[in-house]
Each structure stands twice: as structure tokens, then as C-alpha cells.
Amino acid sequence: MDRVILHVDMDAFFASVEQLDNPGLRGLPVVVGSPAEQRGVVAAASYAARRFGIHSAMPMGEAVRRCPGLVIITPRRERYQEISNAVFGIFERFTPEVEPLSIDEAFLDVSGAQALFGGGEDIAQAIRRMIREEIGLTASVGVATNKFLAKIASDMHKPDGLTLVPSTREGILTFLSPLPVGRIWGVGVVLQRRLNEAGFMTIGDLQRTTLPVLDAVVGRHTAEQLLRLAYGEDARELQTESEEKSISKEHTFSRDVRELERVEKMLLELVDEVGMRLREKSRYAGTARLKVRWHNFKTITRQQVLNPACCDDFTLRAVALALLHEEGLAGRAVRLIGFGVSDLQDRPPEQLSLFGGDDVQRQKRERLSHSVDQLRRKFGPDALRHGR
Amino acid sequence: MKLRIEKSVLSAGLQAVQNVVSSRSTLPILANVLVVAKDNGIYLSTTDLDVSVRCKVEGTIDVQGSTTIPVKRLSSIVRELPDSMLSIESDEKDQTSVMSGSSYFKIVGLSADDFPSIPEADGEFSYLIDQGVFREMLRKTAYAASTDETRYNLNGVMLSFKEAKLTAVATDGRRLALAETEMEFPDASDADMILPSKAVSELMHVLKEAGNLRIYPRKNQVIFSFEGTVLASKLIEGTYPNFRQVIPSQCEERVTLEREALLTALRRASLIIADKSSATKLTFDANNLVILTMTPDVGESRETIPIKYNGKAITVAFNPDYMMDPLKNLSTDEISIELTDNLSPAVIKSDVPFLYVLMPMRVD
Numbered sequence: 047m048d049r050v051i052l053h054v055d056m057d058a059f060f061a062s063v064e065q066l067d068n069p070g071l072r073g074l075p076v077v078v079g080s081p082a083e084q085r086g087v088v089a090a091a092s093y094a095a096r097r098f099g100i101h102s103a104m105p106m107g108e109a110v111r112r113c114p115g116l117v118i119i120t121p122r123r124e125r126y127q128e129i130s131n132a133v134f135g136i137f138e139r140f141t142p143e144v145e146p147l148s149i150d151e152a153f154l155d156v157s158g159a160q161a162l163f164g165g166g167e168d169i170a171q172a173i174r175r176m177i178r179e180e181i182g183l184t185a186s187v188g189v190a191t192n193k194f195l196a197k198i199a200s201d202m203h204k205p206d207g208l209t210l211v212p213s214t215r216e217g218i219l220t221f222l223s224p225l226p227v228g229r230i231w232g233v234g235v236v237l238q239r240r241l242n243e244a245g246f247m248t249i250g251d252l253q254r255t256t257l258p259v260l261d262a263v264v265g266r267h268t269a270e271q272l273l274r275l276a277y278g279e280d281a282r283e284l285q286t287e288s289e290e291k292s293i294s295k296e297h298t299f300s301r302d303v304r305e306l307e308r309v310e311k312m313l314l315e316l317v318d319e320v321g322m323r324l325r326e327k328s329r330y331a332g333t334a335r336l337k338v339r340w341h342n343f344k345t346i347t348r349q350q351v352l353n354p355a356c357c358d359d360f361t362l363r364a365v366a367l368a369l370l371h372e373e374g375l376a377g378r379a380v381r382l383i384g385f386g387v388s389d390l391q392d393r394p395p396e397q398l399s400l401f402g403g404d405d406v407q408r409q410k411r412e413r414l415s416h417s418v419d420q421l422r423r424k425f426g427p428d429a430l431r432h433g434r
Numbered sequence: 435m436k437l438r439i440e441k442s443v444l445s446a447g448l449q450a451v452q453n454v455v456s457s458r459s460t461l462p463i464l465a466n467v468l469v470v471a472k473d474n475g476i477y478l479s480t481t482d483l484d485v486s487v488r489c490k491v492e493g494t495i496d497v498q499g500s501t502t503i504p505v506k507r508l509s510s511i512v513r514e515l516p517d518s519m520l521s522i523e524s525d526e527k528d529q530t531s532v533m534s535g536s537s538y539f540k541i542v543g544l545s546a547d548d549f550p551s552i553p554e555a556d557g558e559f560s561y562l563i564d565q566g567v568f569r570e571m572l573r574k575t576a577y578a579a580s581t582d583e584t585r586y587n588l589n590g591v592m593l594s595f596k597e598a599k600l601t602a603v604a605t606d607g608r609r610l611a612l613a614e615t616e617m618e619f620p621d622a623s624d625a626d627m628i629l630p631s632k633a634v635s636e637l638m639h640v641l642k643e644a645g646n647l648r649i650y651p652r653k654n655q656v657i658f659s660f661e662g663t664v665l666a667s668k669l670i671e672g673t674y675p676n677f678r679q680v681i682p683s684q685c686e687e688r689v690t691l692e693r694e695a696l697l698t699a700l701r702r703a704s705l706i707i708a709d710k711s712s713a714t715k716l717t718f719d720a721n722n723l724v725i726l727t728m729t730p731d732v733g734e735s736r737e738t739i740p741i742k743y744n745g746k747a748i749t750v751a752f753n754p755d756y757m758m759d760p761l762k763n764l765s766t767d768e769i770s771i772e773l774t775d776n777l778s779p780a781v782i783k784s785d786v787p788f789l790y791v792l793m794p795m796r797v798d
Contacts, residue, residue, distance in 0.1 A: 354711055391730075395713035397753060398777065398793040400680045403607045405796075 048213050050166040051284075052154040053188040053196035054173060056133065057205035059150035060090035062183050063129050064119050076117045079106055084300050089121055093205060126150075129181060136176045140169055145284040151200075153193050155284050170208055194231055194280035195221075201229075211278075218278035223250030230275050240264060252276035293323045294335070294386025302341040302379035309380050310367060316385040317366045321359045322419050324387060330355035332389030334362060336369040339382035348373055354394045358411035359418065362387070435471050435499025436523045439491065441515055441534065447478045447491040448509040450640050450663065455505055456482035466502035468549045469524075471495045475662075479552050480505060485633045486552045487640070490662035500546035501528045508532075511539055553652070553666040555659035560648040561595060561619055565660055569641040571602040571613040574788055576634045577759045580606035587672030590630040595619060595651075603677050609756045610677055614787040625651050628674055633667035640665065681791055682779055685772035687745035689718055693769045693784075696723075697761040699737040703727040704754040706735045713751040713795040718743055718773065727754070750776045751795040757782075760790040 056062065060078035065071045075095035080086030086106040098113040110116055130149045137144045140163055143155035156169050163169050166189040177185050188199025190211035195218065199209035211221050227246055228238040244263045246252055252260070253276050260269035274280070285291060295316040303309055313336075324331055335349040348369045356362070366385050399405050448467065456464035461483075468479040476495065479488040501524040508530075512520065517535030524530040528543040572591060580588035585607065594601040598619065603612045640663060641647065650657040658665040703714045706727045714727040718741070725737040750773060761769065764784050772781040782790040 393798050394711060395751060396796040397608050397711070398796060399607050400605065400610060400779065400791065400793055401607055401675050 048191045049155060049157045050160060050169075051190055051193055051196045052156055052166065052170055052173070053190075053193070053200040054133075054137070054152055054154060054170075055186050055188075055200045055204070056150035056177075057184045057186055058090055058092050058096075059130075059183075060121060060126055061092040061095070061119075063126055064122075065092065066182050067125070071117060071119075074117055075100070075113050075115065076119060077106075077109055078119050078121050079109075080120065080300075081106060081118055129183070132181055133177060133183075133185075136173060136180070139176075140173065143284050143286055145286055153196065153284050167208070167210055174206075174208065191218075192278070192280040193282050193284070194275055195278050197231065198222075198225065198229055215278075219253055222276065222278055223248065223253060225249045227252060227272075230272065232271065232275075237264065237268070249276050291390060292386055292388035293320050293327075293331075293390070294337075294384060295319050296337060296382055296384030298339075298382045299380065302381050304375065304377070304379045306375050309375065309383055310370065313366055313370060313383050313385060314363055316383065317362050318359055320385055320387055321357065321362050321415060322422065324357050324390070325416060325419055327390075328393075329390040330357045330393055331362070331387030332391055333387065334365045334369070335386045335388065336366060336373070337382070337384030337386070338370075338373065338380055341379040341381050343381070345382075346373065351389075354396065354408075355389070355391050356408070358408070358415040360411045360415070435469070435501060436497035436521075437471050437476060437493050437495050438519065438521045439476065439493030441512060441518050441520050443491050443493065444520060445509070445512050447489050448505065448512065450489045451478050451480040451487050452505045452509050453639060454480040454482055454485050454487045454636060463502055463544045463548050464550075465504055465506070466544055466549070467505035467508060468500065468502050468546055468552075469522075469530075470500040470546070471498050473498065479549070481550055481552060482632075483550060484630065484668045485636060486550075486664075486666045487636060488552050488664045489640075497523075499524065501530055501543050502546055502549050503530050503541055503543040507541060511541070552664070553655065553657055555648065555650050555657040555664045555666075558650060558652075559623055560650045560659075561600070561617065561623070563600065563615070563617060563647050563649065564644060565641045565647045566644045567615055568600075568647055569638055571600070571615060572634050572638050574613045574760070574763050575602045575604040575611040576631065576638065577604070577763060578606060578609055578611035578790075579604040579631050579634075581631075582606070587628065587670060587674055590628045590670050591634050592626065592628050592674045592677070594626045596624045596626075597621075603674075605675070605677060608753075608793050609759075610680065610791045611760060612677070612681070612789050612791075623651075626674065627651065627656055628670035628672065629656065630667060630670050633665065636665060680779070681789065682772070682774070682781055685778075685781060686774045687718070687743075687748060688770055688772045689723075689741055689743045689745070690768055690770045691723070691739070691741060693761050693764060693767060695739055696769070697758060699725055699739055700754050700758050700761070703735050703737055704758070706733050707754060708732050710753070710755070712753070713797050714754040714757075715749055715751045715797070717747065717749040718745070719747045720744060748773050748775060750780065751797045752780070752792060753795060756792055760788075764788065 061076045064076060073094055075098060076092040077088045077095050079089045088100060088102050088104045088109050090102055091100045100109045100112055126149055137152060137154055141154055141156050141159045145153040156166060170187040170189050174185055174187060177183055184206040186200045186204045186207045188196040188209050190196040190199055191213050195211045199211045202209040212218055226248055227233055227241045252272055257269055257273060297312050297316060331352055332355045333349055333351055335347055337347045339345040350365050350369055396405055451467060464482055470477045475490045476493045477488055477490055515534035515537055520532060520534045522532050528545050530541045530543055532539040575591055579590055588606055592603040598616060599614055600617050601614045645661055648659045654669050656667055656669060703725050706729055708729045712729055714725055717724045721741060721743060723739040723741045728734040760782050766784040769782055769784050776794060780792045
């Protein structure tokens with residue numbers, strides 16, 4: 047039987063939340079983000095703002111040039127998270143199979159929910175209605191037989207749209223055919239240009255070609271993947287919350303930083319936040335990853351396997367600093383720093399020692415990290431900081 | 435120097451010494467074997483400055499003298515020579531000619547004067563023990579020594595001569611193997627020494643099934659002497675942990691098992707293990723031992739062994755490699771396992787004076 051996958055995408059989420067809380071902003075060009083003097087970028091733009099060509103990730107200076115009357119609102123993350131939780135709560139009334147993509151979009155596998163709630167279209171309409179009536183926001187939904195098609199569909203009739211993708215092979219091919227190749231998941235600017243130069247403008251152009259021809263343009267691996275997607279084939283499973291694969295945090299400095307000490311300080315704060323989330327979920331990290339974006343936007347990641355897998359701040363901090371020091375700043379200025387853990391697993395089996403060794407140390411570190419978490423939960427994140 | 439020697443005799447001598455060479459290229463002579471032909475015999479010596487070994491081989495000396503020759507090269511040449519009798523001659527430039535039947539080799543060596551001196555085993559006090567007994571004690575304990583260089587004091591076998599007994603102990607902090615034998619020596623000669631693993635493996639390589647072994651304790655050094663062979667080793671300087679303290683004096687339960695049956699079951703169980711940090715679970719229950727191994731994304735296995743047991747049910751997890759190590763190195767048919775609970779050490783014993791303390795793994 048075909049799967050039924052929904053992609054639910056909140057319309058201009060941050061901006062819509064601001065307009066919900068402040069009705070005076072409705073219909074105005076509104077963006078959420080930090081002001082231009084702090085080198086902010088647009089995090090979300092209302093539909094009125096989008097008519098000026100403003101889109102997310104655009105530098106704020108550029109947005110203001112395009113729309114001098116633009117209303118700029120400083121993000122209120124906690125409020126967005128609160129609304130997001132309410133939206134995800136609605137999803138969970140229909141299925142536990144929810145894969146969050148970000149704070150405001152998710153895949154839902156409702157294949158098993160149809161007996162209770164009707165077909166994919168009925169469920170999509172019900173979800174849209176509940177979000178509108180209970181929260182006061184609009185969402186666009188794509189309904190299809192896989193993630194790739196559902197994601198494309200939700201974007202077709204934005205805002206407040208519902209798009210159904212046919213489930214027959216013929217219907218899928220017809221649905222995809224007129225779309226530009228850039229809509230395919232994984233096709234970025236460079237690949238799109240190369241495809242366009244070779245005469246592939248639409249997904250239909252790809253459907254009509256053969257593997258050897260496409261192979262010559264983009265290489266075997268990419269060609270195979272593109273053809274599969276051009277035919278609307280995508281067998282990826284949902285990655286639901288319960289099997290979260292990674293946790294990460296990053297920070298963009300308000301101005302580029304050259305002092306190692308300041309980068310270290312921020313990195314350690316990120317490590318502590320990641321560690322706390324990890325411990326909240328009672329998970330252990332098998333891999334730690336450092337991310338650095340230099341002033342020229344060149345971005346690197348460096349990772350380290352953790353054996354045994356761990357969850358305490360002491361180990362994570364030591365690994366994060368070691369990764370940073372190994373890379374070194376070498377005079378380069380840092381724009382963004384990030385830290386993440388992946389290969390999350392249950393508590394690894396732990397070899398006990400005869401004379402009081404590593405295991406005792408590790409237990410102490412874990413206990414201490416948990417105690418710090420409790421204090422921070424009670425008195426706020428700044429209640430307690432590690433000394434250096 | 436000029437001598438005649440049987441190929442098999444020289445080959446056996448080189449076998450005994452050629453493992454003790456240094457890879458340090460700063461001292462090329464440490465890759466050489468020192469050959470000394472003196473009135474009473476032919477001596478082959480190697481050293482890596484920590485461990486030195488010298489053995490005596492039989493042959494006919496035509497001209498006395500000495501030289502050093504790259505040992506790996508000499509050894510592989512000797513192995514391939516056609517005739518059973520070799521004649522060896524070195525000149526004043528330390529070039530050594532080796533002749534055998536229609537074959538002729540010339541090997542460039544280094545002067546014997548530059549070879550580090552090898553300690554002599556003579557005079558003073560020595561312990562006397564049977565070679566076979568001592569080798570067996572090393573074999574039953576050496577595998578438990580730590581290879582972690584940051585725990586250098588555990589990188590060997592502890593030999594404790596005390597109260598008319600020799601106790602050999604090795605541990606890596608997670609398990610501990612101990613073998614004991616009674617000996618005769620004066621109380622004043624009690625001594626503890628940590629013998630580095632390199633010397634331990636050389637001794638296991640060169641010691642015979644039987645025959646006298648003399649052990650000469652020196653300051654920071656020990657010398658083993660047997661049948662024309664002398665092995666000297668530096669000792670590990672450092673404090674050995676108080677091993678007697680971690681041997682449980684009494685456990686709550688005891689079960690007797692066929693060694694071979696347990697070993698083969700564990701060997702099969704370990705086929706499902708993904709890495710060194712994995713555990714296998716042993717459940718001792720009424721007349722059954724169940725060995726359960728589960729590795730996420732790999733699979734699971736279950737082995738059931740009938741046992742005579744009527745104690746409380748205990749489930750305890752171990753690293754299967756650590757559990758197999760003593761079983762592989764014992765030769766008795768039966769072993770006993772003593773247990774208390776899932777977080778306390780287990781003790782494996784056999785009817786010979788041997789015990790093995792193994793810490794469990796904590797699993798959820």
C-alpha cells in the first residue's frame with residue numbers, strides 16, 4: 047500500500063506570530079531579524095514584505111533598501127517555540143510519526159492514521175483547520191506518497207494552501223514535469239546552472255533523458271539520484287523525534303572575532319547547552335563536531351569519535367577545545383562557531399575497574415554535570431558556569 | 435674471528451636472540467647480533483638497552499675474535515643456505531664471510547667494541563626455580579598486563595618473592611591474573627619486581643619445558659640464567675597497586691564449569707560483538723547458565739550450558755575477551771567461578787594455584 051506523507055509548513059512563521067500578537071502589524075511589510083547595524087539577516091518575512099522581493103537569509107541592509115518602510119522586529123525565540131509546541135501538539139493528535147525539520151515545518155506519516163481520521167486530504171484539512179482555529183495561524187500542506195513529493199507540494203500554493211500529489215506513476219510524472227530542476231532536493235545553484243547549461247530546465251527534461259546522457263553532465267552518482275527524484279521516487283523513512291540523530295547549537299558573533307579566548311568562551315557555552323539537552327534525553331554522544339565559519343564565509347567542520355560514548359560537560363568541553371585548538375585561528379577572524387554531537391546512543395556498557403579508575407572518574411563527571419543541570423534549571427542558565 | 439658451526443645450531447641460537455633488537459635508527463648497532471668466539475665457546479648477544487639476551491652455541495673455533503652482524507639479515511641468510519655445515523670468518527673491517535657448500539656471502543657489520551655491554555650472571559644470591567614451572571606462571575598471567583603506556587607500572591608482570599612463595603601477578607586495572615608456586619629461599623631474600631612485558635614474552639619464547647632457572651635480583655635489574663642463556667632486563671620502576679586488597683576474600687556463590695564448554699560458548703558469543711567495549715550477559719540460574727549477547731544493529735546470540743548450581747539467580751555482564759583469556763591459558767578440565775552480584779568482581783579459579791579476578795561491566 048502507498049504511504050501517505052504530509053509536509054506541513056507554517057506560512058511566514060516568525061512574522062505571522064508577531065502579527066498574531068500585534069494585530070496592528072497585519073498587512074504590513076514585517077521582517078524578523080536583528081537590525082542592519084548588527085549585520086543581521088532576515089529570519090522571516092511577511093507576505094507583504096515578500097512583495098518587495100525580501101526573503102529569508104537576505105542581509106537586513108539589503109531588505110531595508112528594497113522597502114524603506116519595513117518593520118523590523120527582534121526575534122522572540124521563546125514565543126516562537128511556544129507556538130511551535132502547540133502546532134506539534136496538533137500533529138501528535140493524528141500520528142506519533144512526526145519528523146520535525148525545523149521549528150515551523152515537519153513531515154507526518156499518516157499511513158496508519160487513515161482508518162481513524164480519513165484519507166490524507168481529510169487529515170491535512172483537519173490539521174490546517176485546527177491550526178487556524180486554535181492558534182490563529184495558517185499552514186500550507188503537501189500530501190503525497192513520499193517526503194520528496196510532499197515537500198515540493200506544500201510549497202506550491204503558499205500561503206494557506208493544500209496541494210495533493212497524485213499517487214499514480216503517471217500522475218506523479220505529470221505533476222513534476224513542469225517544475226524547474228532547482229526544485230529537486232539537493233540541487234543547489236551550481237548544479238542547477240550545470241543542468242541548465244546542458245539544456246535541462248525542467249524536471250520533465252530529466253524525465254525524458256537517459257542515465258548515460260545525464261551521467262556525462264553530472265557524474266554517475268548524482269545522475270542516478272536525480273533520475274530517481276525526477277520520477278518522484280524517494281524511499282526515505284521519517285526520522286521521528288524519538289530517534290533523534292544529533293543535537294547542535296551555533297552562534298553568529300555580532301562582529302567577527304579574532305581573539306581565541308572569546309571564541310573559546312562562546313564555544314564552551316554552546317557545549318554546555320548541547321550537553322544539557324543530551325542529558326535531558328538520557329542519551330550518550332558517540333561523535334562530537336565543531337563548526338567554524340570564517341569571516342569570508344568559508345565553513346569547516348571537524349569531528350571526533352568519542353569512545354566510550356559520553357554525556358558529561360567535562361569530556362565534551364575538552365574535546366571541543368581540542369578540536370578548536372587543532373584547527374587554530376591562525377589569524378583568521380571567526381564569524382560563527384558551532385558545536386554538535388551525533389551518533390546518539392543509550393548508556394554504553396561500562397567496564398568497572400579494580401582499583402578505582404576511569405569508571406569512577408566518569409561517574410563523578412556525569413553526576414556533577416547532572417547536578418549543574420538541576421541548578422541551571424532552577425536558577426537560570428547563568429547560575430553556574432565552569433571555571434577555566 | 436674464524437669458526438665452523440652447524441647450520442641448525444646457529445639457526446636455533448639466532449632464533450633465541452633475534453627478537454631483542456631495537457628499531458631505533460639512531461643506534462644501528464642495536465639491530466646487530468654480537469658474535470664472540472672465545473676459548474670456551476661461541477656467544478650470540480642482542481640488546482635493545484632494556485632487555486638483553488645472550489646464548490651460547492656449540493661450534494669449532496679456529497681463530498678467536500668478535501664482531502657484530504645485522505641479525506635479521508644473518509638469520510634469513512643462514513635459513514636459506516644449502517649445506518648443513520657453515521664456515522664463518524670476519525675481518526678487521528667487520529665484514530663477515532659466510533660459506534656453505536657452493537654459497538658465499540659477505541655481510542657488512544659493525545665493530546664489537548661499540549656494542550653495549552651485557553650484564554653477567556654470576557656471584558651473589560639467586561633464586562632457583564624450574565624453567566617449565568616459571569614459564570607456565572608467566573603464560574597464565576602475562577595476557578592480563580596493561581598495554582596502556584600511561585599506566586607504565588602495569589606494563590609487565592609483578593614477581594613477588596615472599597614467604598617461601600613466588601607470586602606472579604598481572605593486571606590492567608579491570609582484571610587481574612595471579613599464579614603462585616612454592617619455592618625455597620631465605621626470608622632475607624624477599625623481593626618484589628615488575629618485569630616488563632617485553633622481557634616476559636622473550637622468556638616465554640626461550641624457556642624450556644624443564645631444567646634449572648636461576649634468577650639474580652639486582653638493583654633496578656634482573657638477570658635470568660639457564661643452560662648457557664642469559665637474559666637481563668631492566669625493571670619497571672614504580673609502585674605496583676596493592677593487588678591482594680582487590681582479591682575478594684569470599685564470594686556468595688560458587689559454580690563449577692567445564693572449561694572447554696564455557697570457552698567455546700563465549701567464543702561463539704563474541705562473534706556477535708561489534709567492538710571491544712561490548713558486553714555479554716551471563717545468567718546463572720537453577721542448573722543453567724545462559725550467555726546472552728546483544729549488539730544494536732548487529733544481532734544477538736544465546737548459548738545455554740547446563741551447570742550444577744542451586745544458588746540465587748545472578749545476571750552479570752562481562753567483556754567476553756577478558757573472560758576467555760584465562761580459559762585459553764589454563765589446561766585443567768574444570769574451573770570454578772565465584773560471584774556475588776552484578777557489580778562485584780567475579781573470581782575464576784582452577785585446581786592449580788591460580789586465580790583471576792574480573793570486574794563486570796555495568797549495563798542498563
